[in-house]
Amino acid sequence: MTQHSASPVHPFRLLLGAGPSNVHPRVLQAMTAPLLGHLDPHFLSVMDETRGLLRHVFQTENAVTLPISGTGTAGMEASMVNILEPGDACVVAVNGYFGQRLSEIAERSGANVVQVPHETGKPADPDRVRDAVVKAGNVKAVGVVHAETSTGAGTPLKDIADVAHEAGALLVVxxxxxxxxxxxxxDEWGVDVCYSCTQKCVGAPPGLAPLTLSPRAMDALQSRKSKVQSFYLDLTELSSYWDRRAYHHTAPISMIFALREALRLIAEEGLEARWERHERNASAFRAGLTAMGLDVVADAEARLPSLTAILSPDGVDEAQARRHLLDRHGIEVSGGLGPLAGKAWRVGLMGHNSTRANVLTSLGALEDALGEQGYETQAGAGVAAAQRAYLGAD
Amino acid sequence: MTQHSASPVHPFRLLLGAGPSNVHPRVLQAMTAPLLGHLDPHFLSVMDETRGLLRHVFQTENAVTLPISGTGTAGMEASMVNILEPGDACVVAVNGYFGQRLSEIAERSGANVVQVPHETGKPADPDRVRDAVVKAGNVKAVGVVHAETSTGAGTPLKDIADVAHEAGALLVVxxxxxxxxxxxxxDEWGVDVCYSCTQKCVGAPPGLAPLTLSPRAMDALQSRKSKVQSFYLDLTELSSYWDRRAYHHTAPISMIFALREALRLIAEEGLEARWERHERNASAFRAGLTAMGLDVVADAEARLPSLTAILSPDGVDEAQARRHLLDRHGIEVSGGLGPLAGKAWRVGLMGHNSTRANVLTSLGALEDALGEQGYETQAGAGVAAAQRAYLGAD
Structure with a gap:
């Protein structure tokens, strides 16, 4: 080992897209802890603490609650391949790009998938899902996206859980x-399988997929006739490691240190206070958008506190605006996905990044990016409207 | 966000087991870099640099060379599920626990798998693999473990590549x-699919699986009749992201920063100098073991520079010795796997941890742990023999 050159430093970005989001410095710092073995007694206590904190953030008592060693898409795949066997019927509510992906992954598990398509920006409709479930008959699982990252629309889960359970199916969220x-x-809403990622509202870097499985889902897994097609994502094997420390694969130690720290920050803030913080900031942000004459993709009653998809106005090049935000303001926002590609921006105010400062900064930068393309708003109107929303709300 | 308590600090461990190994401080430091988006121009340049460095460490020109977003087992699964379709014939040389796992994963891909079993500690035998390939007929892939982590035996790859290619099969390593x-x-040895992990000789934390695919393997992937059963590990999708920046999943940004830094350290040291360092330290370590009267599992001509499996002598409780090493010396070594469970230790001298200091420290600690159980060696004999080996070799 010879010269130890320093790495070139990249610019700081304010990550206000669909994720990753910036994380608290304590989370980055957590990854510099010296490595531990995946069966070290100290690491086992880190696992126990992480699992307890995950149960809190999922609001569940489920025994099988753990982070999958992959990103959110690995969590999606783990959910489907463990529950579904070839030939099983599965109904998926598709109200955006990620509902479509959930359906695709269910199909690759060998299931017969019935899609329930929805218009862009709408929440999933329990009545239409019920019709599909009744028509399909003997449905093993119903899949739905709680917060559609491609449109910014949220779907209430309680009614869809009832639809699934009336039919004896599992609800995958x-x-x-x-x-x-x-x-x-x-637990309260009756979700059977729920997965997420770490790089959005949880507040850690990307790389893990928190997942929880109800006892009913565990029963379905244990009464399978065929092996789970993925060895890596086999939840029987993974829960043996998390419960009984049986070797399956080498856990991503540093990422779990980061996740634990992010989850501790959530517990310190208080989960309900955190939900409220996200709602307050998103609400002020939307007030700013309205004052700037901008339209939001999601239906008014379905708008998410975490992510807002904004329609790019006529005459504005959305990609050029994103480049302007990145180059001039150091702010990343995301473009549209699927049918919204080239037509929308997606702005995330998630985890550590859901702050008043980021709301005001992003509205100001957006005004500048739109103005550069000749879309004029009353100077400072967006920022002022957001400020008024905070004053009203505080 | 209220109190920001510091995390409790865990003890430093010298990780001399089967992995993870300790990493260079620059690698831990790299993970504290502010996050970037997975489509940020600066991150794309990080990806390009990482891919170039991976080609160097694999000694390949393969276009499709990238880190899978999961641990080594995800790399194993990605290799098999992309190449194999239901009904394909696959021959796997099984000379330890991980050959067995490779076979299990090939079976879960729907392939008809023929195992070629070997005695513990032996390298895979090209003649026996050829017999199985000829007998099976129309074999799509031959799987072999280059360095069996459960026994410490290495298998030369050139002859097995010839066996696979004579039969028109792909070699998966x-x-x-x-x-x-x-x-x-x-490239020189004719390996078609090769995967690894980050937490052993590469010198980064666990969490990624470097993988490379030859043009022949890419042809096989592109002429599949069925979709790859895993969406997350679908190499057509993954190579689109690495080549053309098409979104597939959010890359694990911080882990890729760590991997890039580890690969830069390899390039700075020089790959051949690094191989030689591993060989020199393993050789001195083995000289120390011999002087202490300890037997090694692997055949003399097949012993790996990275990992040594040591038979625990009669009358010595291997688990108690490992606990002693951990509690008294802060050193982690691994126990045996499969038929060697309870009968062997596995000592890794890998990446940043393959040093003279660690050889001498571990031999001294092992002498102490054995002595505690009444297994007496001449005081300092192991350390002295290792020192002599270095003097002879330097």
């Missing part, structure tokens, strides 16, 4: 853009 | 305990 920032009560 | 520490030449 994507909580990628809700966990830790949007009200979510796994 | 597990390089989990060799990449970055043991001579490996993917």
């Amino acid at each position: 994507d909580a990628v853009t809700s966990l830790g920032g949007v009200e979510l009560r796994v | 597990d390089a989990v305990t060799s990449l970055g520490g043991v001579e490996l030449r993917v």
Whole structure:
């Protein structure tokens, strides 16, 4: 080992897209802890603490609650491949890009998937899901996205859980853009399988997928006729490691240190206070958008506290505006996905980044980016409206 | 956000087991860099640099060379599920626990798997693999473990590559305990699919699985009749992200910062110098073991530079010795796996941890742990023999 050159430093970005979001310095610091072995007694206590904190953030008592060693999409895949066997019927409410992905992954598990399509920006409709479930018959699982990252629409889960349970099916919920920032009560609402990611409202870097499985879901897993097609994501094996320390794969130690620290920050803040913080900031942000004459994709009653998809106005090039925000303001926002590609921005105010300062900063920067393309708003109107919303709300 | 309590600090461990190993401080430091978006121009340049450095460490020109967003087992699964389709024939040389796992994962891909069993501690035998390939007929892939982490035996790859290619099959190689520490030449030796992990000789924390695919393997992937059963590990999708920046999943940003830094350290040291360092330290370590009257599991001509499995002598409780090493010396070594459970220790001298200081420290600690159970060696004999080996070798 010879020269030890320093790494070039990249610019600081304010990450206000669909994730990753910036994280608290304590979370970055946690990853510098010296490594431990995955069976070290000290690491086992880190696992126990992490699992307890995950149960809190999911609002569940589920024994099987753990982080999958992959990103949110790995959590989605783990949920489907463990529950579904070839030939099983599965109904998926598709109200955006990630509902579509959930359906695709269920199909690759060998299931017969019935999609329930929805218009862009709408929440999933329990009545239409019920019709599909009744028509399909003998449905093993119903899949729904709690917070659709592509449109910013949230779906209430209680009614859809009832639909699934009336039919004897399991409810699988994507909580990628809700966990830790949007009200979510796994046990009270009757969610059977719920997965998320770490880089959005949870407040850690990307790389893990928190997941929880109800006892009913565990029964379905244990009474499978065929092996789970993925060895890596086999929850029987993974829960053996988390329960009985049986070796399965080497846990991503540093990422678990980061997740634990992020979860501790949530517990310190208080989960309900955190949901309220996300709601307060999103509400002020939307007030600013309205004052600037901008339209939001999601239906008024379905707008998420974590992520807002904004329609780019006629005559404005959305990609050029994003480049302007990145180059001139150091702010990342995301473009549209699927049918919204080229037509929308997605702004996330998630976890550590859901702050009043970021609301005001992003509205000001957006005004500048739009003005650069000749879309004029009354100077400072967005920021002023957001300020008024805070004064009214505080 | 209220009180910001500091995390309790866990003890420093010298990680001399089967991995994770300790990493260079620059690698831990790299993870504290502020997050970037997975499509940020600066992150794209990090990806390009990482991919170039991965090609160097694999000794390949393969276009498809990237880190899978999961641990080594995810790399194993990605290799098999992308190459194999239901009904394909696959031959796996099983000379330890991880050959067995490779076979299990191939089976879960729907392939018809023929195992070629070997005695514990032996390298895979090309002649026996050829017999199985010829007998099976129309074999799609031959799987072999380059460095068996359960026994410490290494298998030369060139002859097995010839066996696979004579039959028109692809060679899939597990390089989990060799990449970055043991001579490996993917292109020159004709390896078609090769995967590894980050937490052993590569010198980063666990969480990623470097993987490379030859053009022949890419052809096989592109001419599949069925979809890859895993969406998360679908290499067509993953290579689109690494090549054309098409969104697939949010890359684990901080882990990729860590991997890049670890790969830079390899390039600074020089790959061949690093292989030689691993060989020199393992050789001195083995000289110390011999002087202490201890037997090694692997055949003499097959012993790995990265990991040594040591038979625990009669009358010595291997678990008690490991606890003594951990509690009194802060040193982690691993126990045996599979048929070696309760009968062996596995000592890794990998990456940043393959040093003369660690060889001498671990031999001294082992003498103490054995002495505590009444297994007496001539005082200091192991350390002295290792010192002599260094003097002879330097």
